[in-house]
């Protein structure tokens with residue numbers, strides 16, 4: 284009986300398999316090479332990329348833009364939507380190289396940007412922002428262009444970035460701005476530890492962004508979170524070198540809520556998990572934030588809230604942050620701090636932090652318990668917490 288059954292099942296399966304053609308046709312593929320792109324590292328292939336994009340974006344059926352292996356030199360490229368289909372895959376086997384003369388795009392804000400698109404996946408590829416020249420210009424104190432973000436998605440929904448490597452961006456590597464439902468995974472970001480403003484992944488004005496399984500080493504924040512961010516999930520990210528994972532990048536009008544940062548490691552970073560707000564008036568808030576399962580390996584400030592952020596003491600008239608921080612949980616955070624103070628909660632006098640929870644925290648400095656410092660911070664402690672809490 285058992286034999287008969289499995290024989291039948293097998294027959295049925297093989298008949299089905301043999302007789303049915305693939306149910307879904309492969310999406311039409313447009314290779315940038317058919318539009319004149321050259322994998323020689325020098326020929327400017329911008330026009331070819333944009334022509335291929337026009338076909339992909341104008342297709343009413345699912346379509347894919349294909350970049351073969353080799354090095355493609357690309358100037359500023361805006362992949363503009365809306366498109367006629369919402370199943371676009373950009374498959375990159377090769378490397379996209381920004382112009383070596385940084386001044387040619389340095390004032391453009393963006394190198395590669397997707398705007399107003401829905402349902403776009405970028406898969407694989409290496410982006411080489413060739414930022415080193417601009418970094419040295421900035422370090423020399425000369426007047427230099429601001430620099431460009433290597434890859435941005437703006438005003439877009441249902442986006443996936445998978446398996447991309449980004450190196451040596453002029454400014455930020457990857458920016459998600461005004462988007463909904465985005466997943467960034469298996470990404471590798473690298474830039475020198477002294478490269479200025481080379482944030483790994485910056486999220487702003489976006490809802491439902493997930494960042495998974497990625498490795499980020501830069502000269503600035505590994506992940507930075509700007510105003511208008513809600514429902515952000517960050518999991519399994521290795522950060523270092525870099526400034527850590529920061530909520531509160533550069534702006535005073537902070538509104539950030541429901542952020543989970545889970546299973547992260549920080550190696551030799553300036554900070555671990557940081558929330559910072561400008562010491563300026565604001566009606567912003569940051570709430571419902573969970574930092575869970577973090578390992579610190581010689582991070583300078585493993586746990587930090589800094590509401591007195593005022594670089595160069597400029598433009599902070601009352602030296603008082605109006606951003607309300609509440610319901611921030613630190614759970615299972617352990618490892619070593621590179622400075623004595625492992626936990627620093629420095630909140631606003633006007634709006635003290637509330638609902639701070641420390642649970643199972645163990646941070647050492649030179650193999651001794653680290654120290655904690657709290658100003659205007661209230662909350663609760665549970666489990667083993669070292670340094671002993673100052674809440």
Ligand SMILES: *[C@@H]1O[C@H](CO)[C@@H](O)[C@H](O)[C@H]1NC(C)=O
Nearest residue numbers: 491513514515516541542543
């Ligand atoms: C918080 O964000 C997560 C995704 O990061 C989402 O699944 C969850 O529904 C959000 N919670 C609320 C209350 O919006």
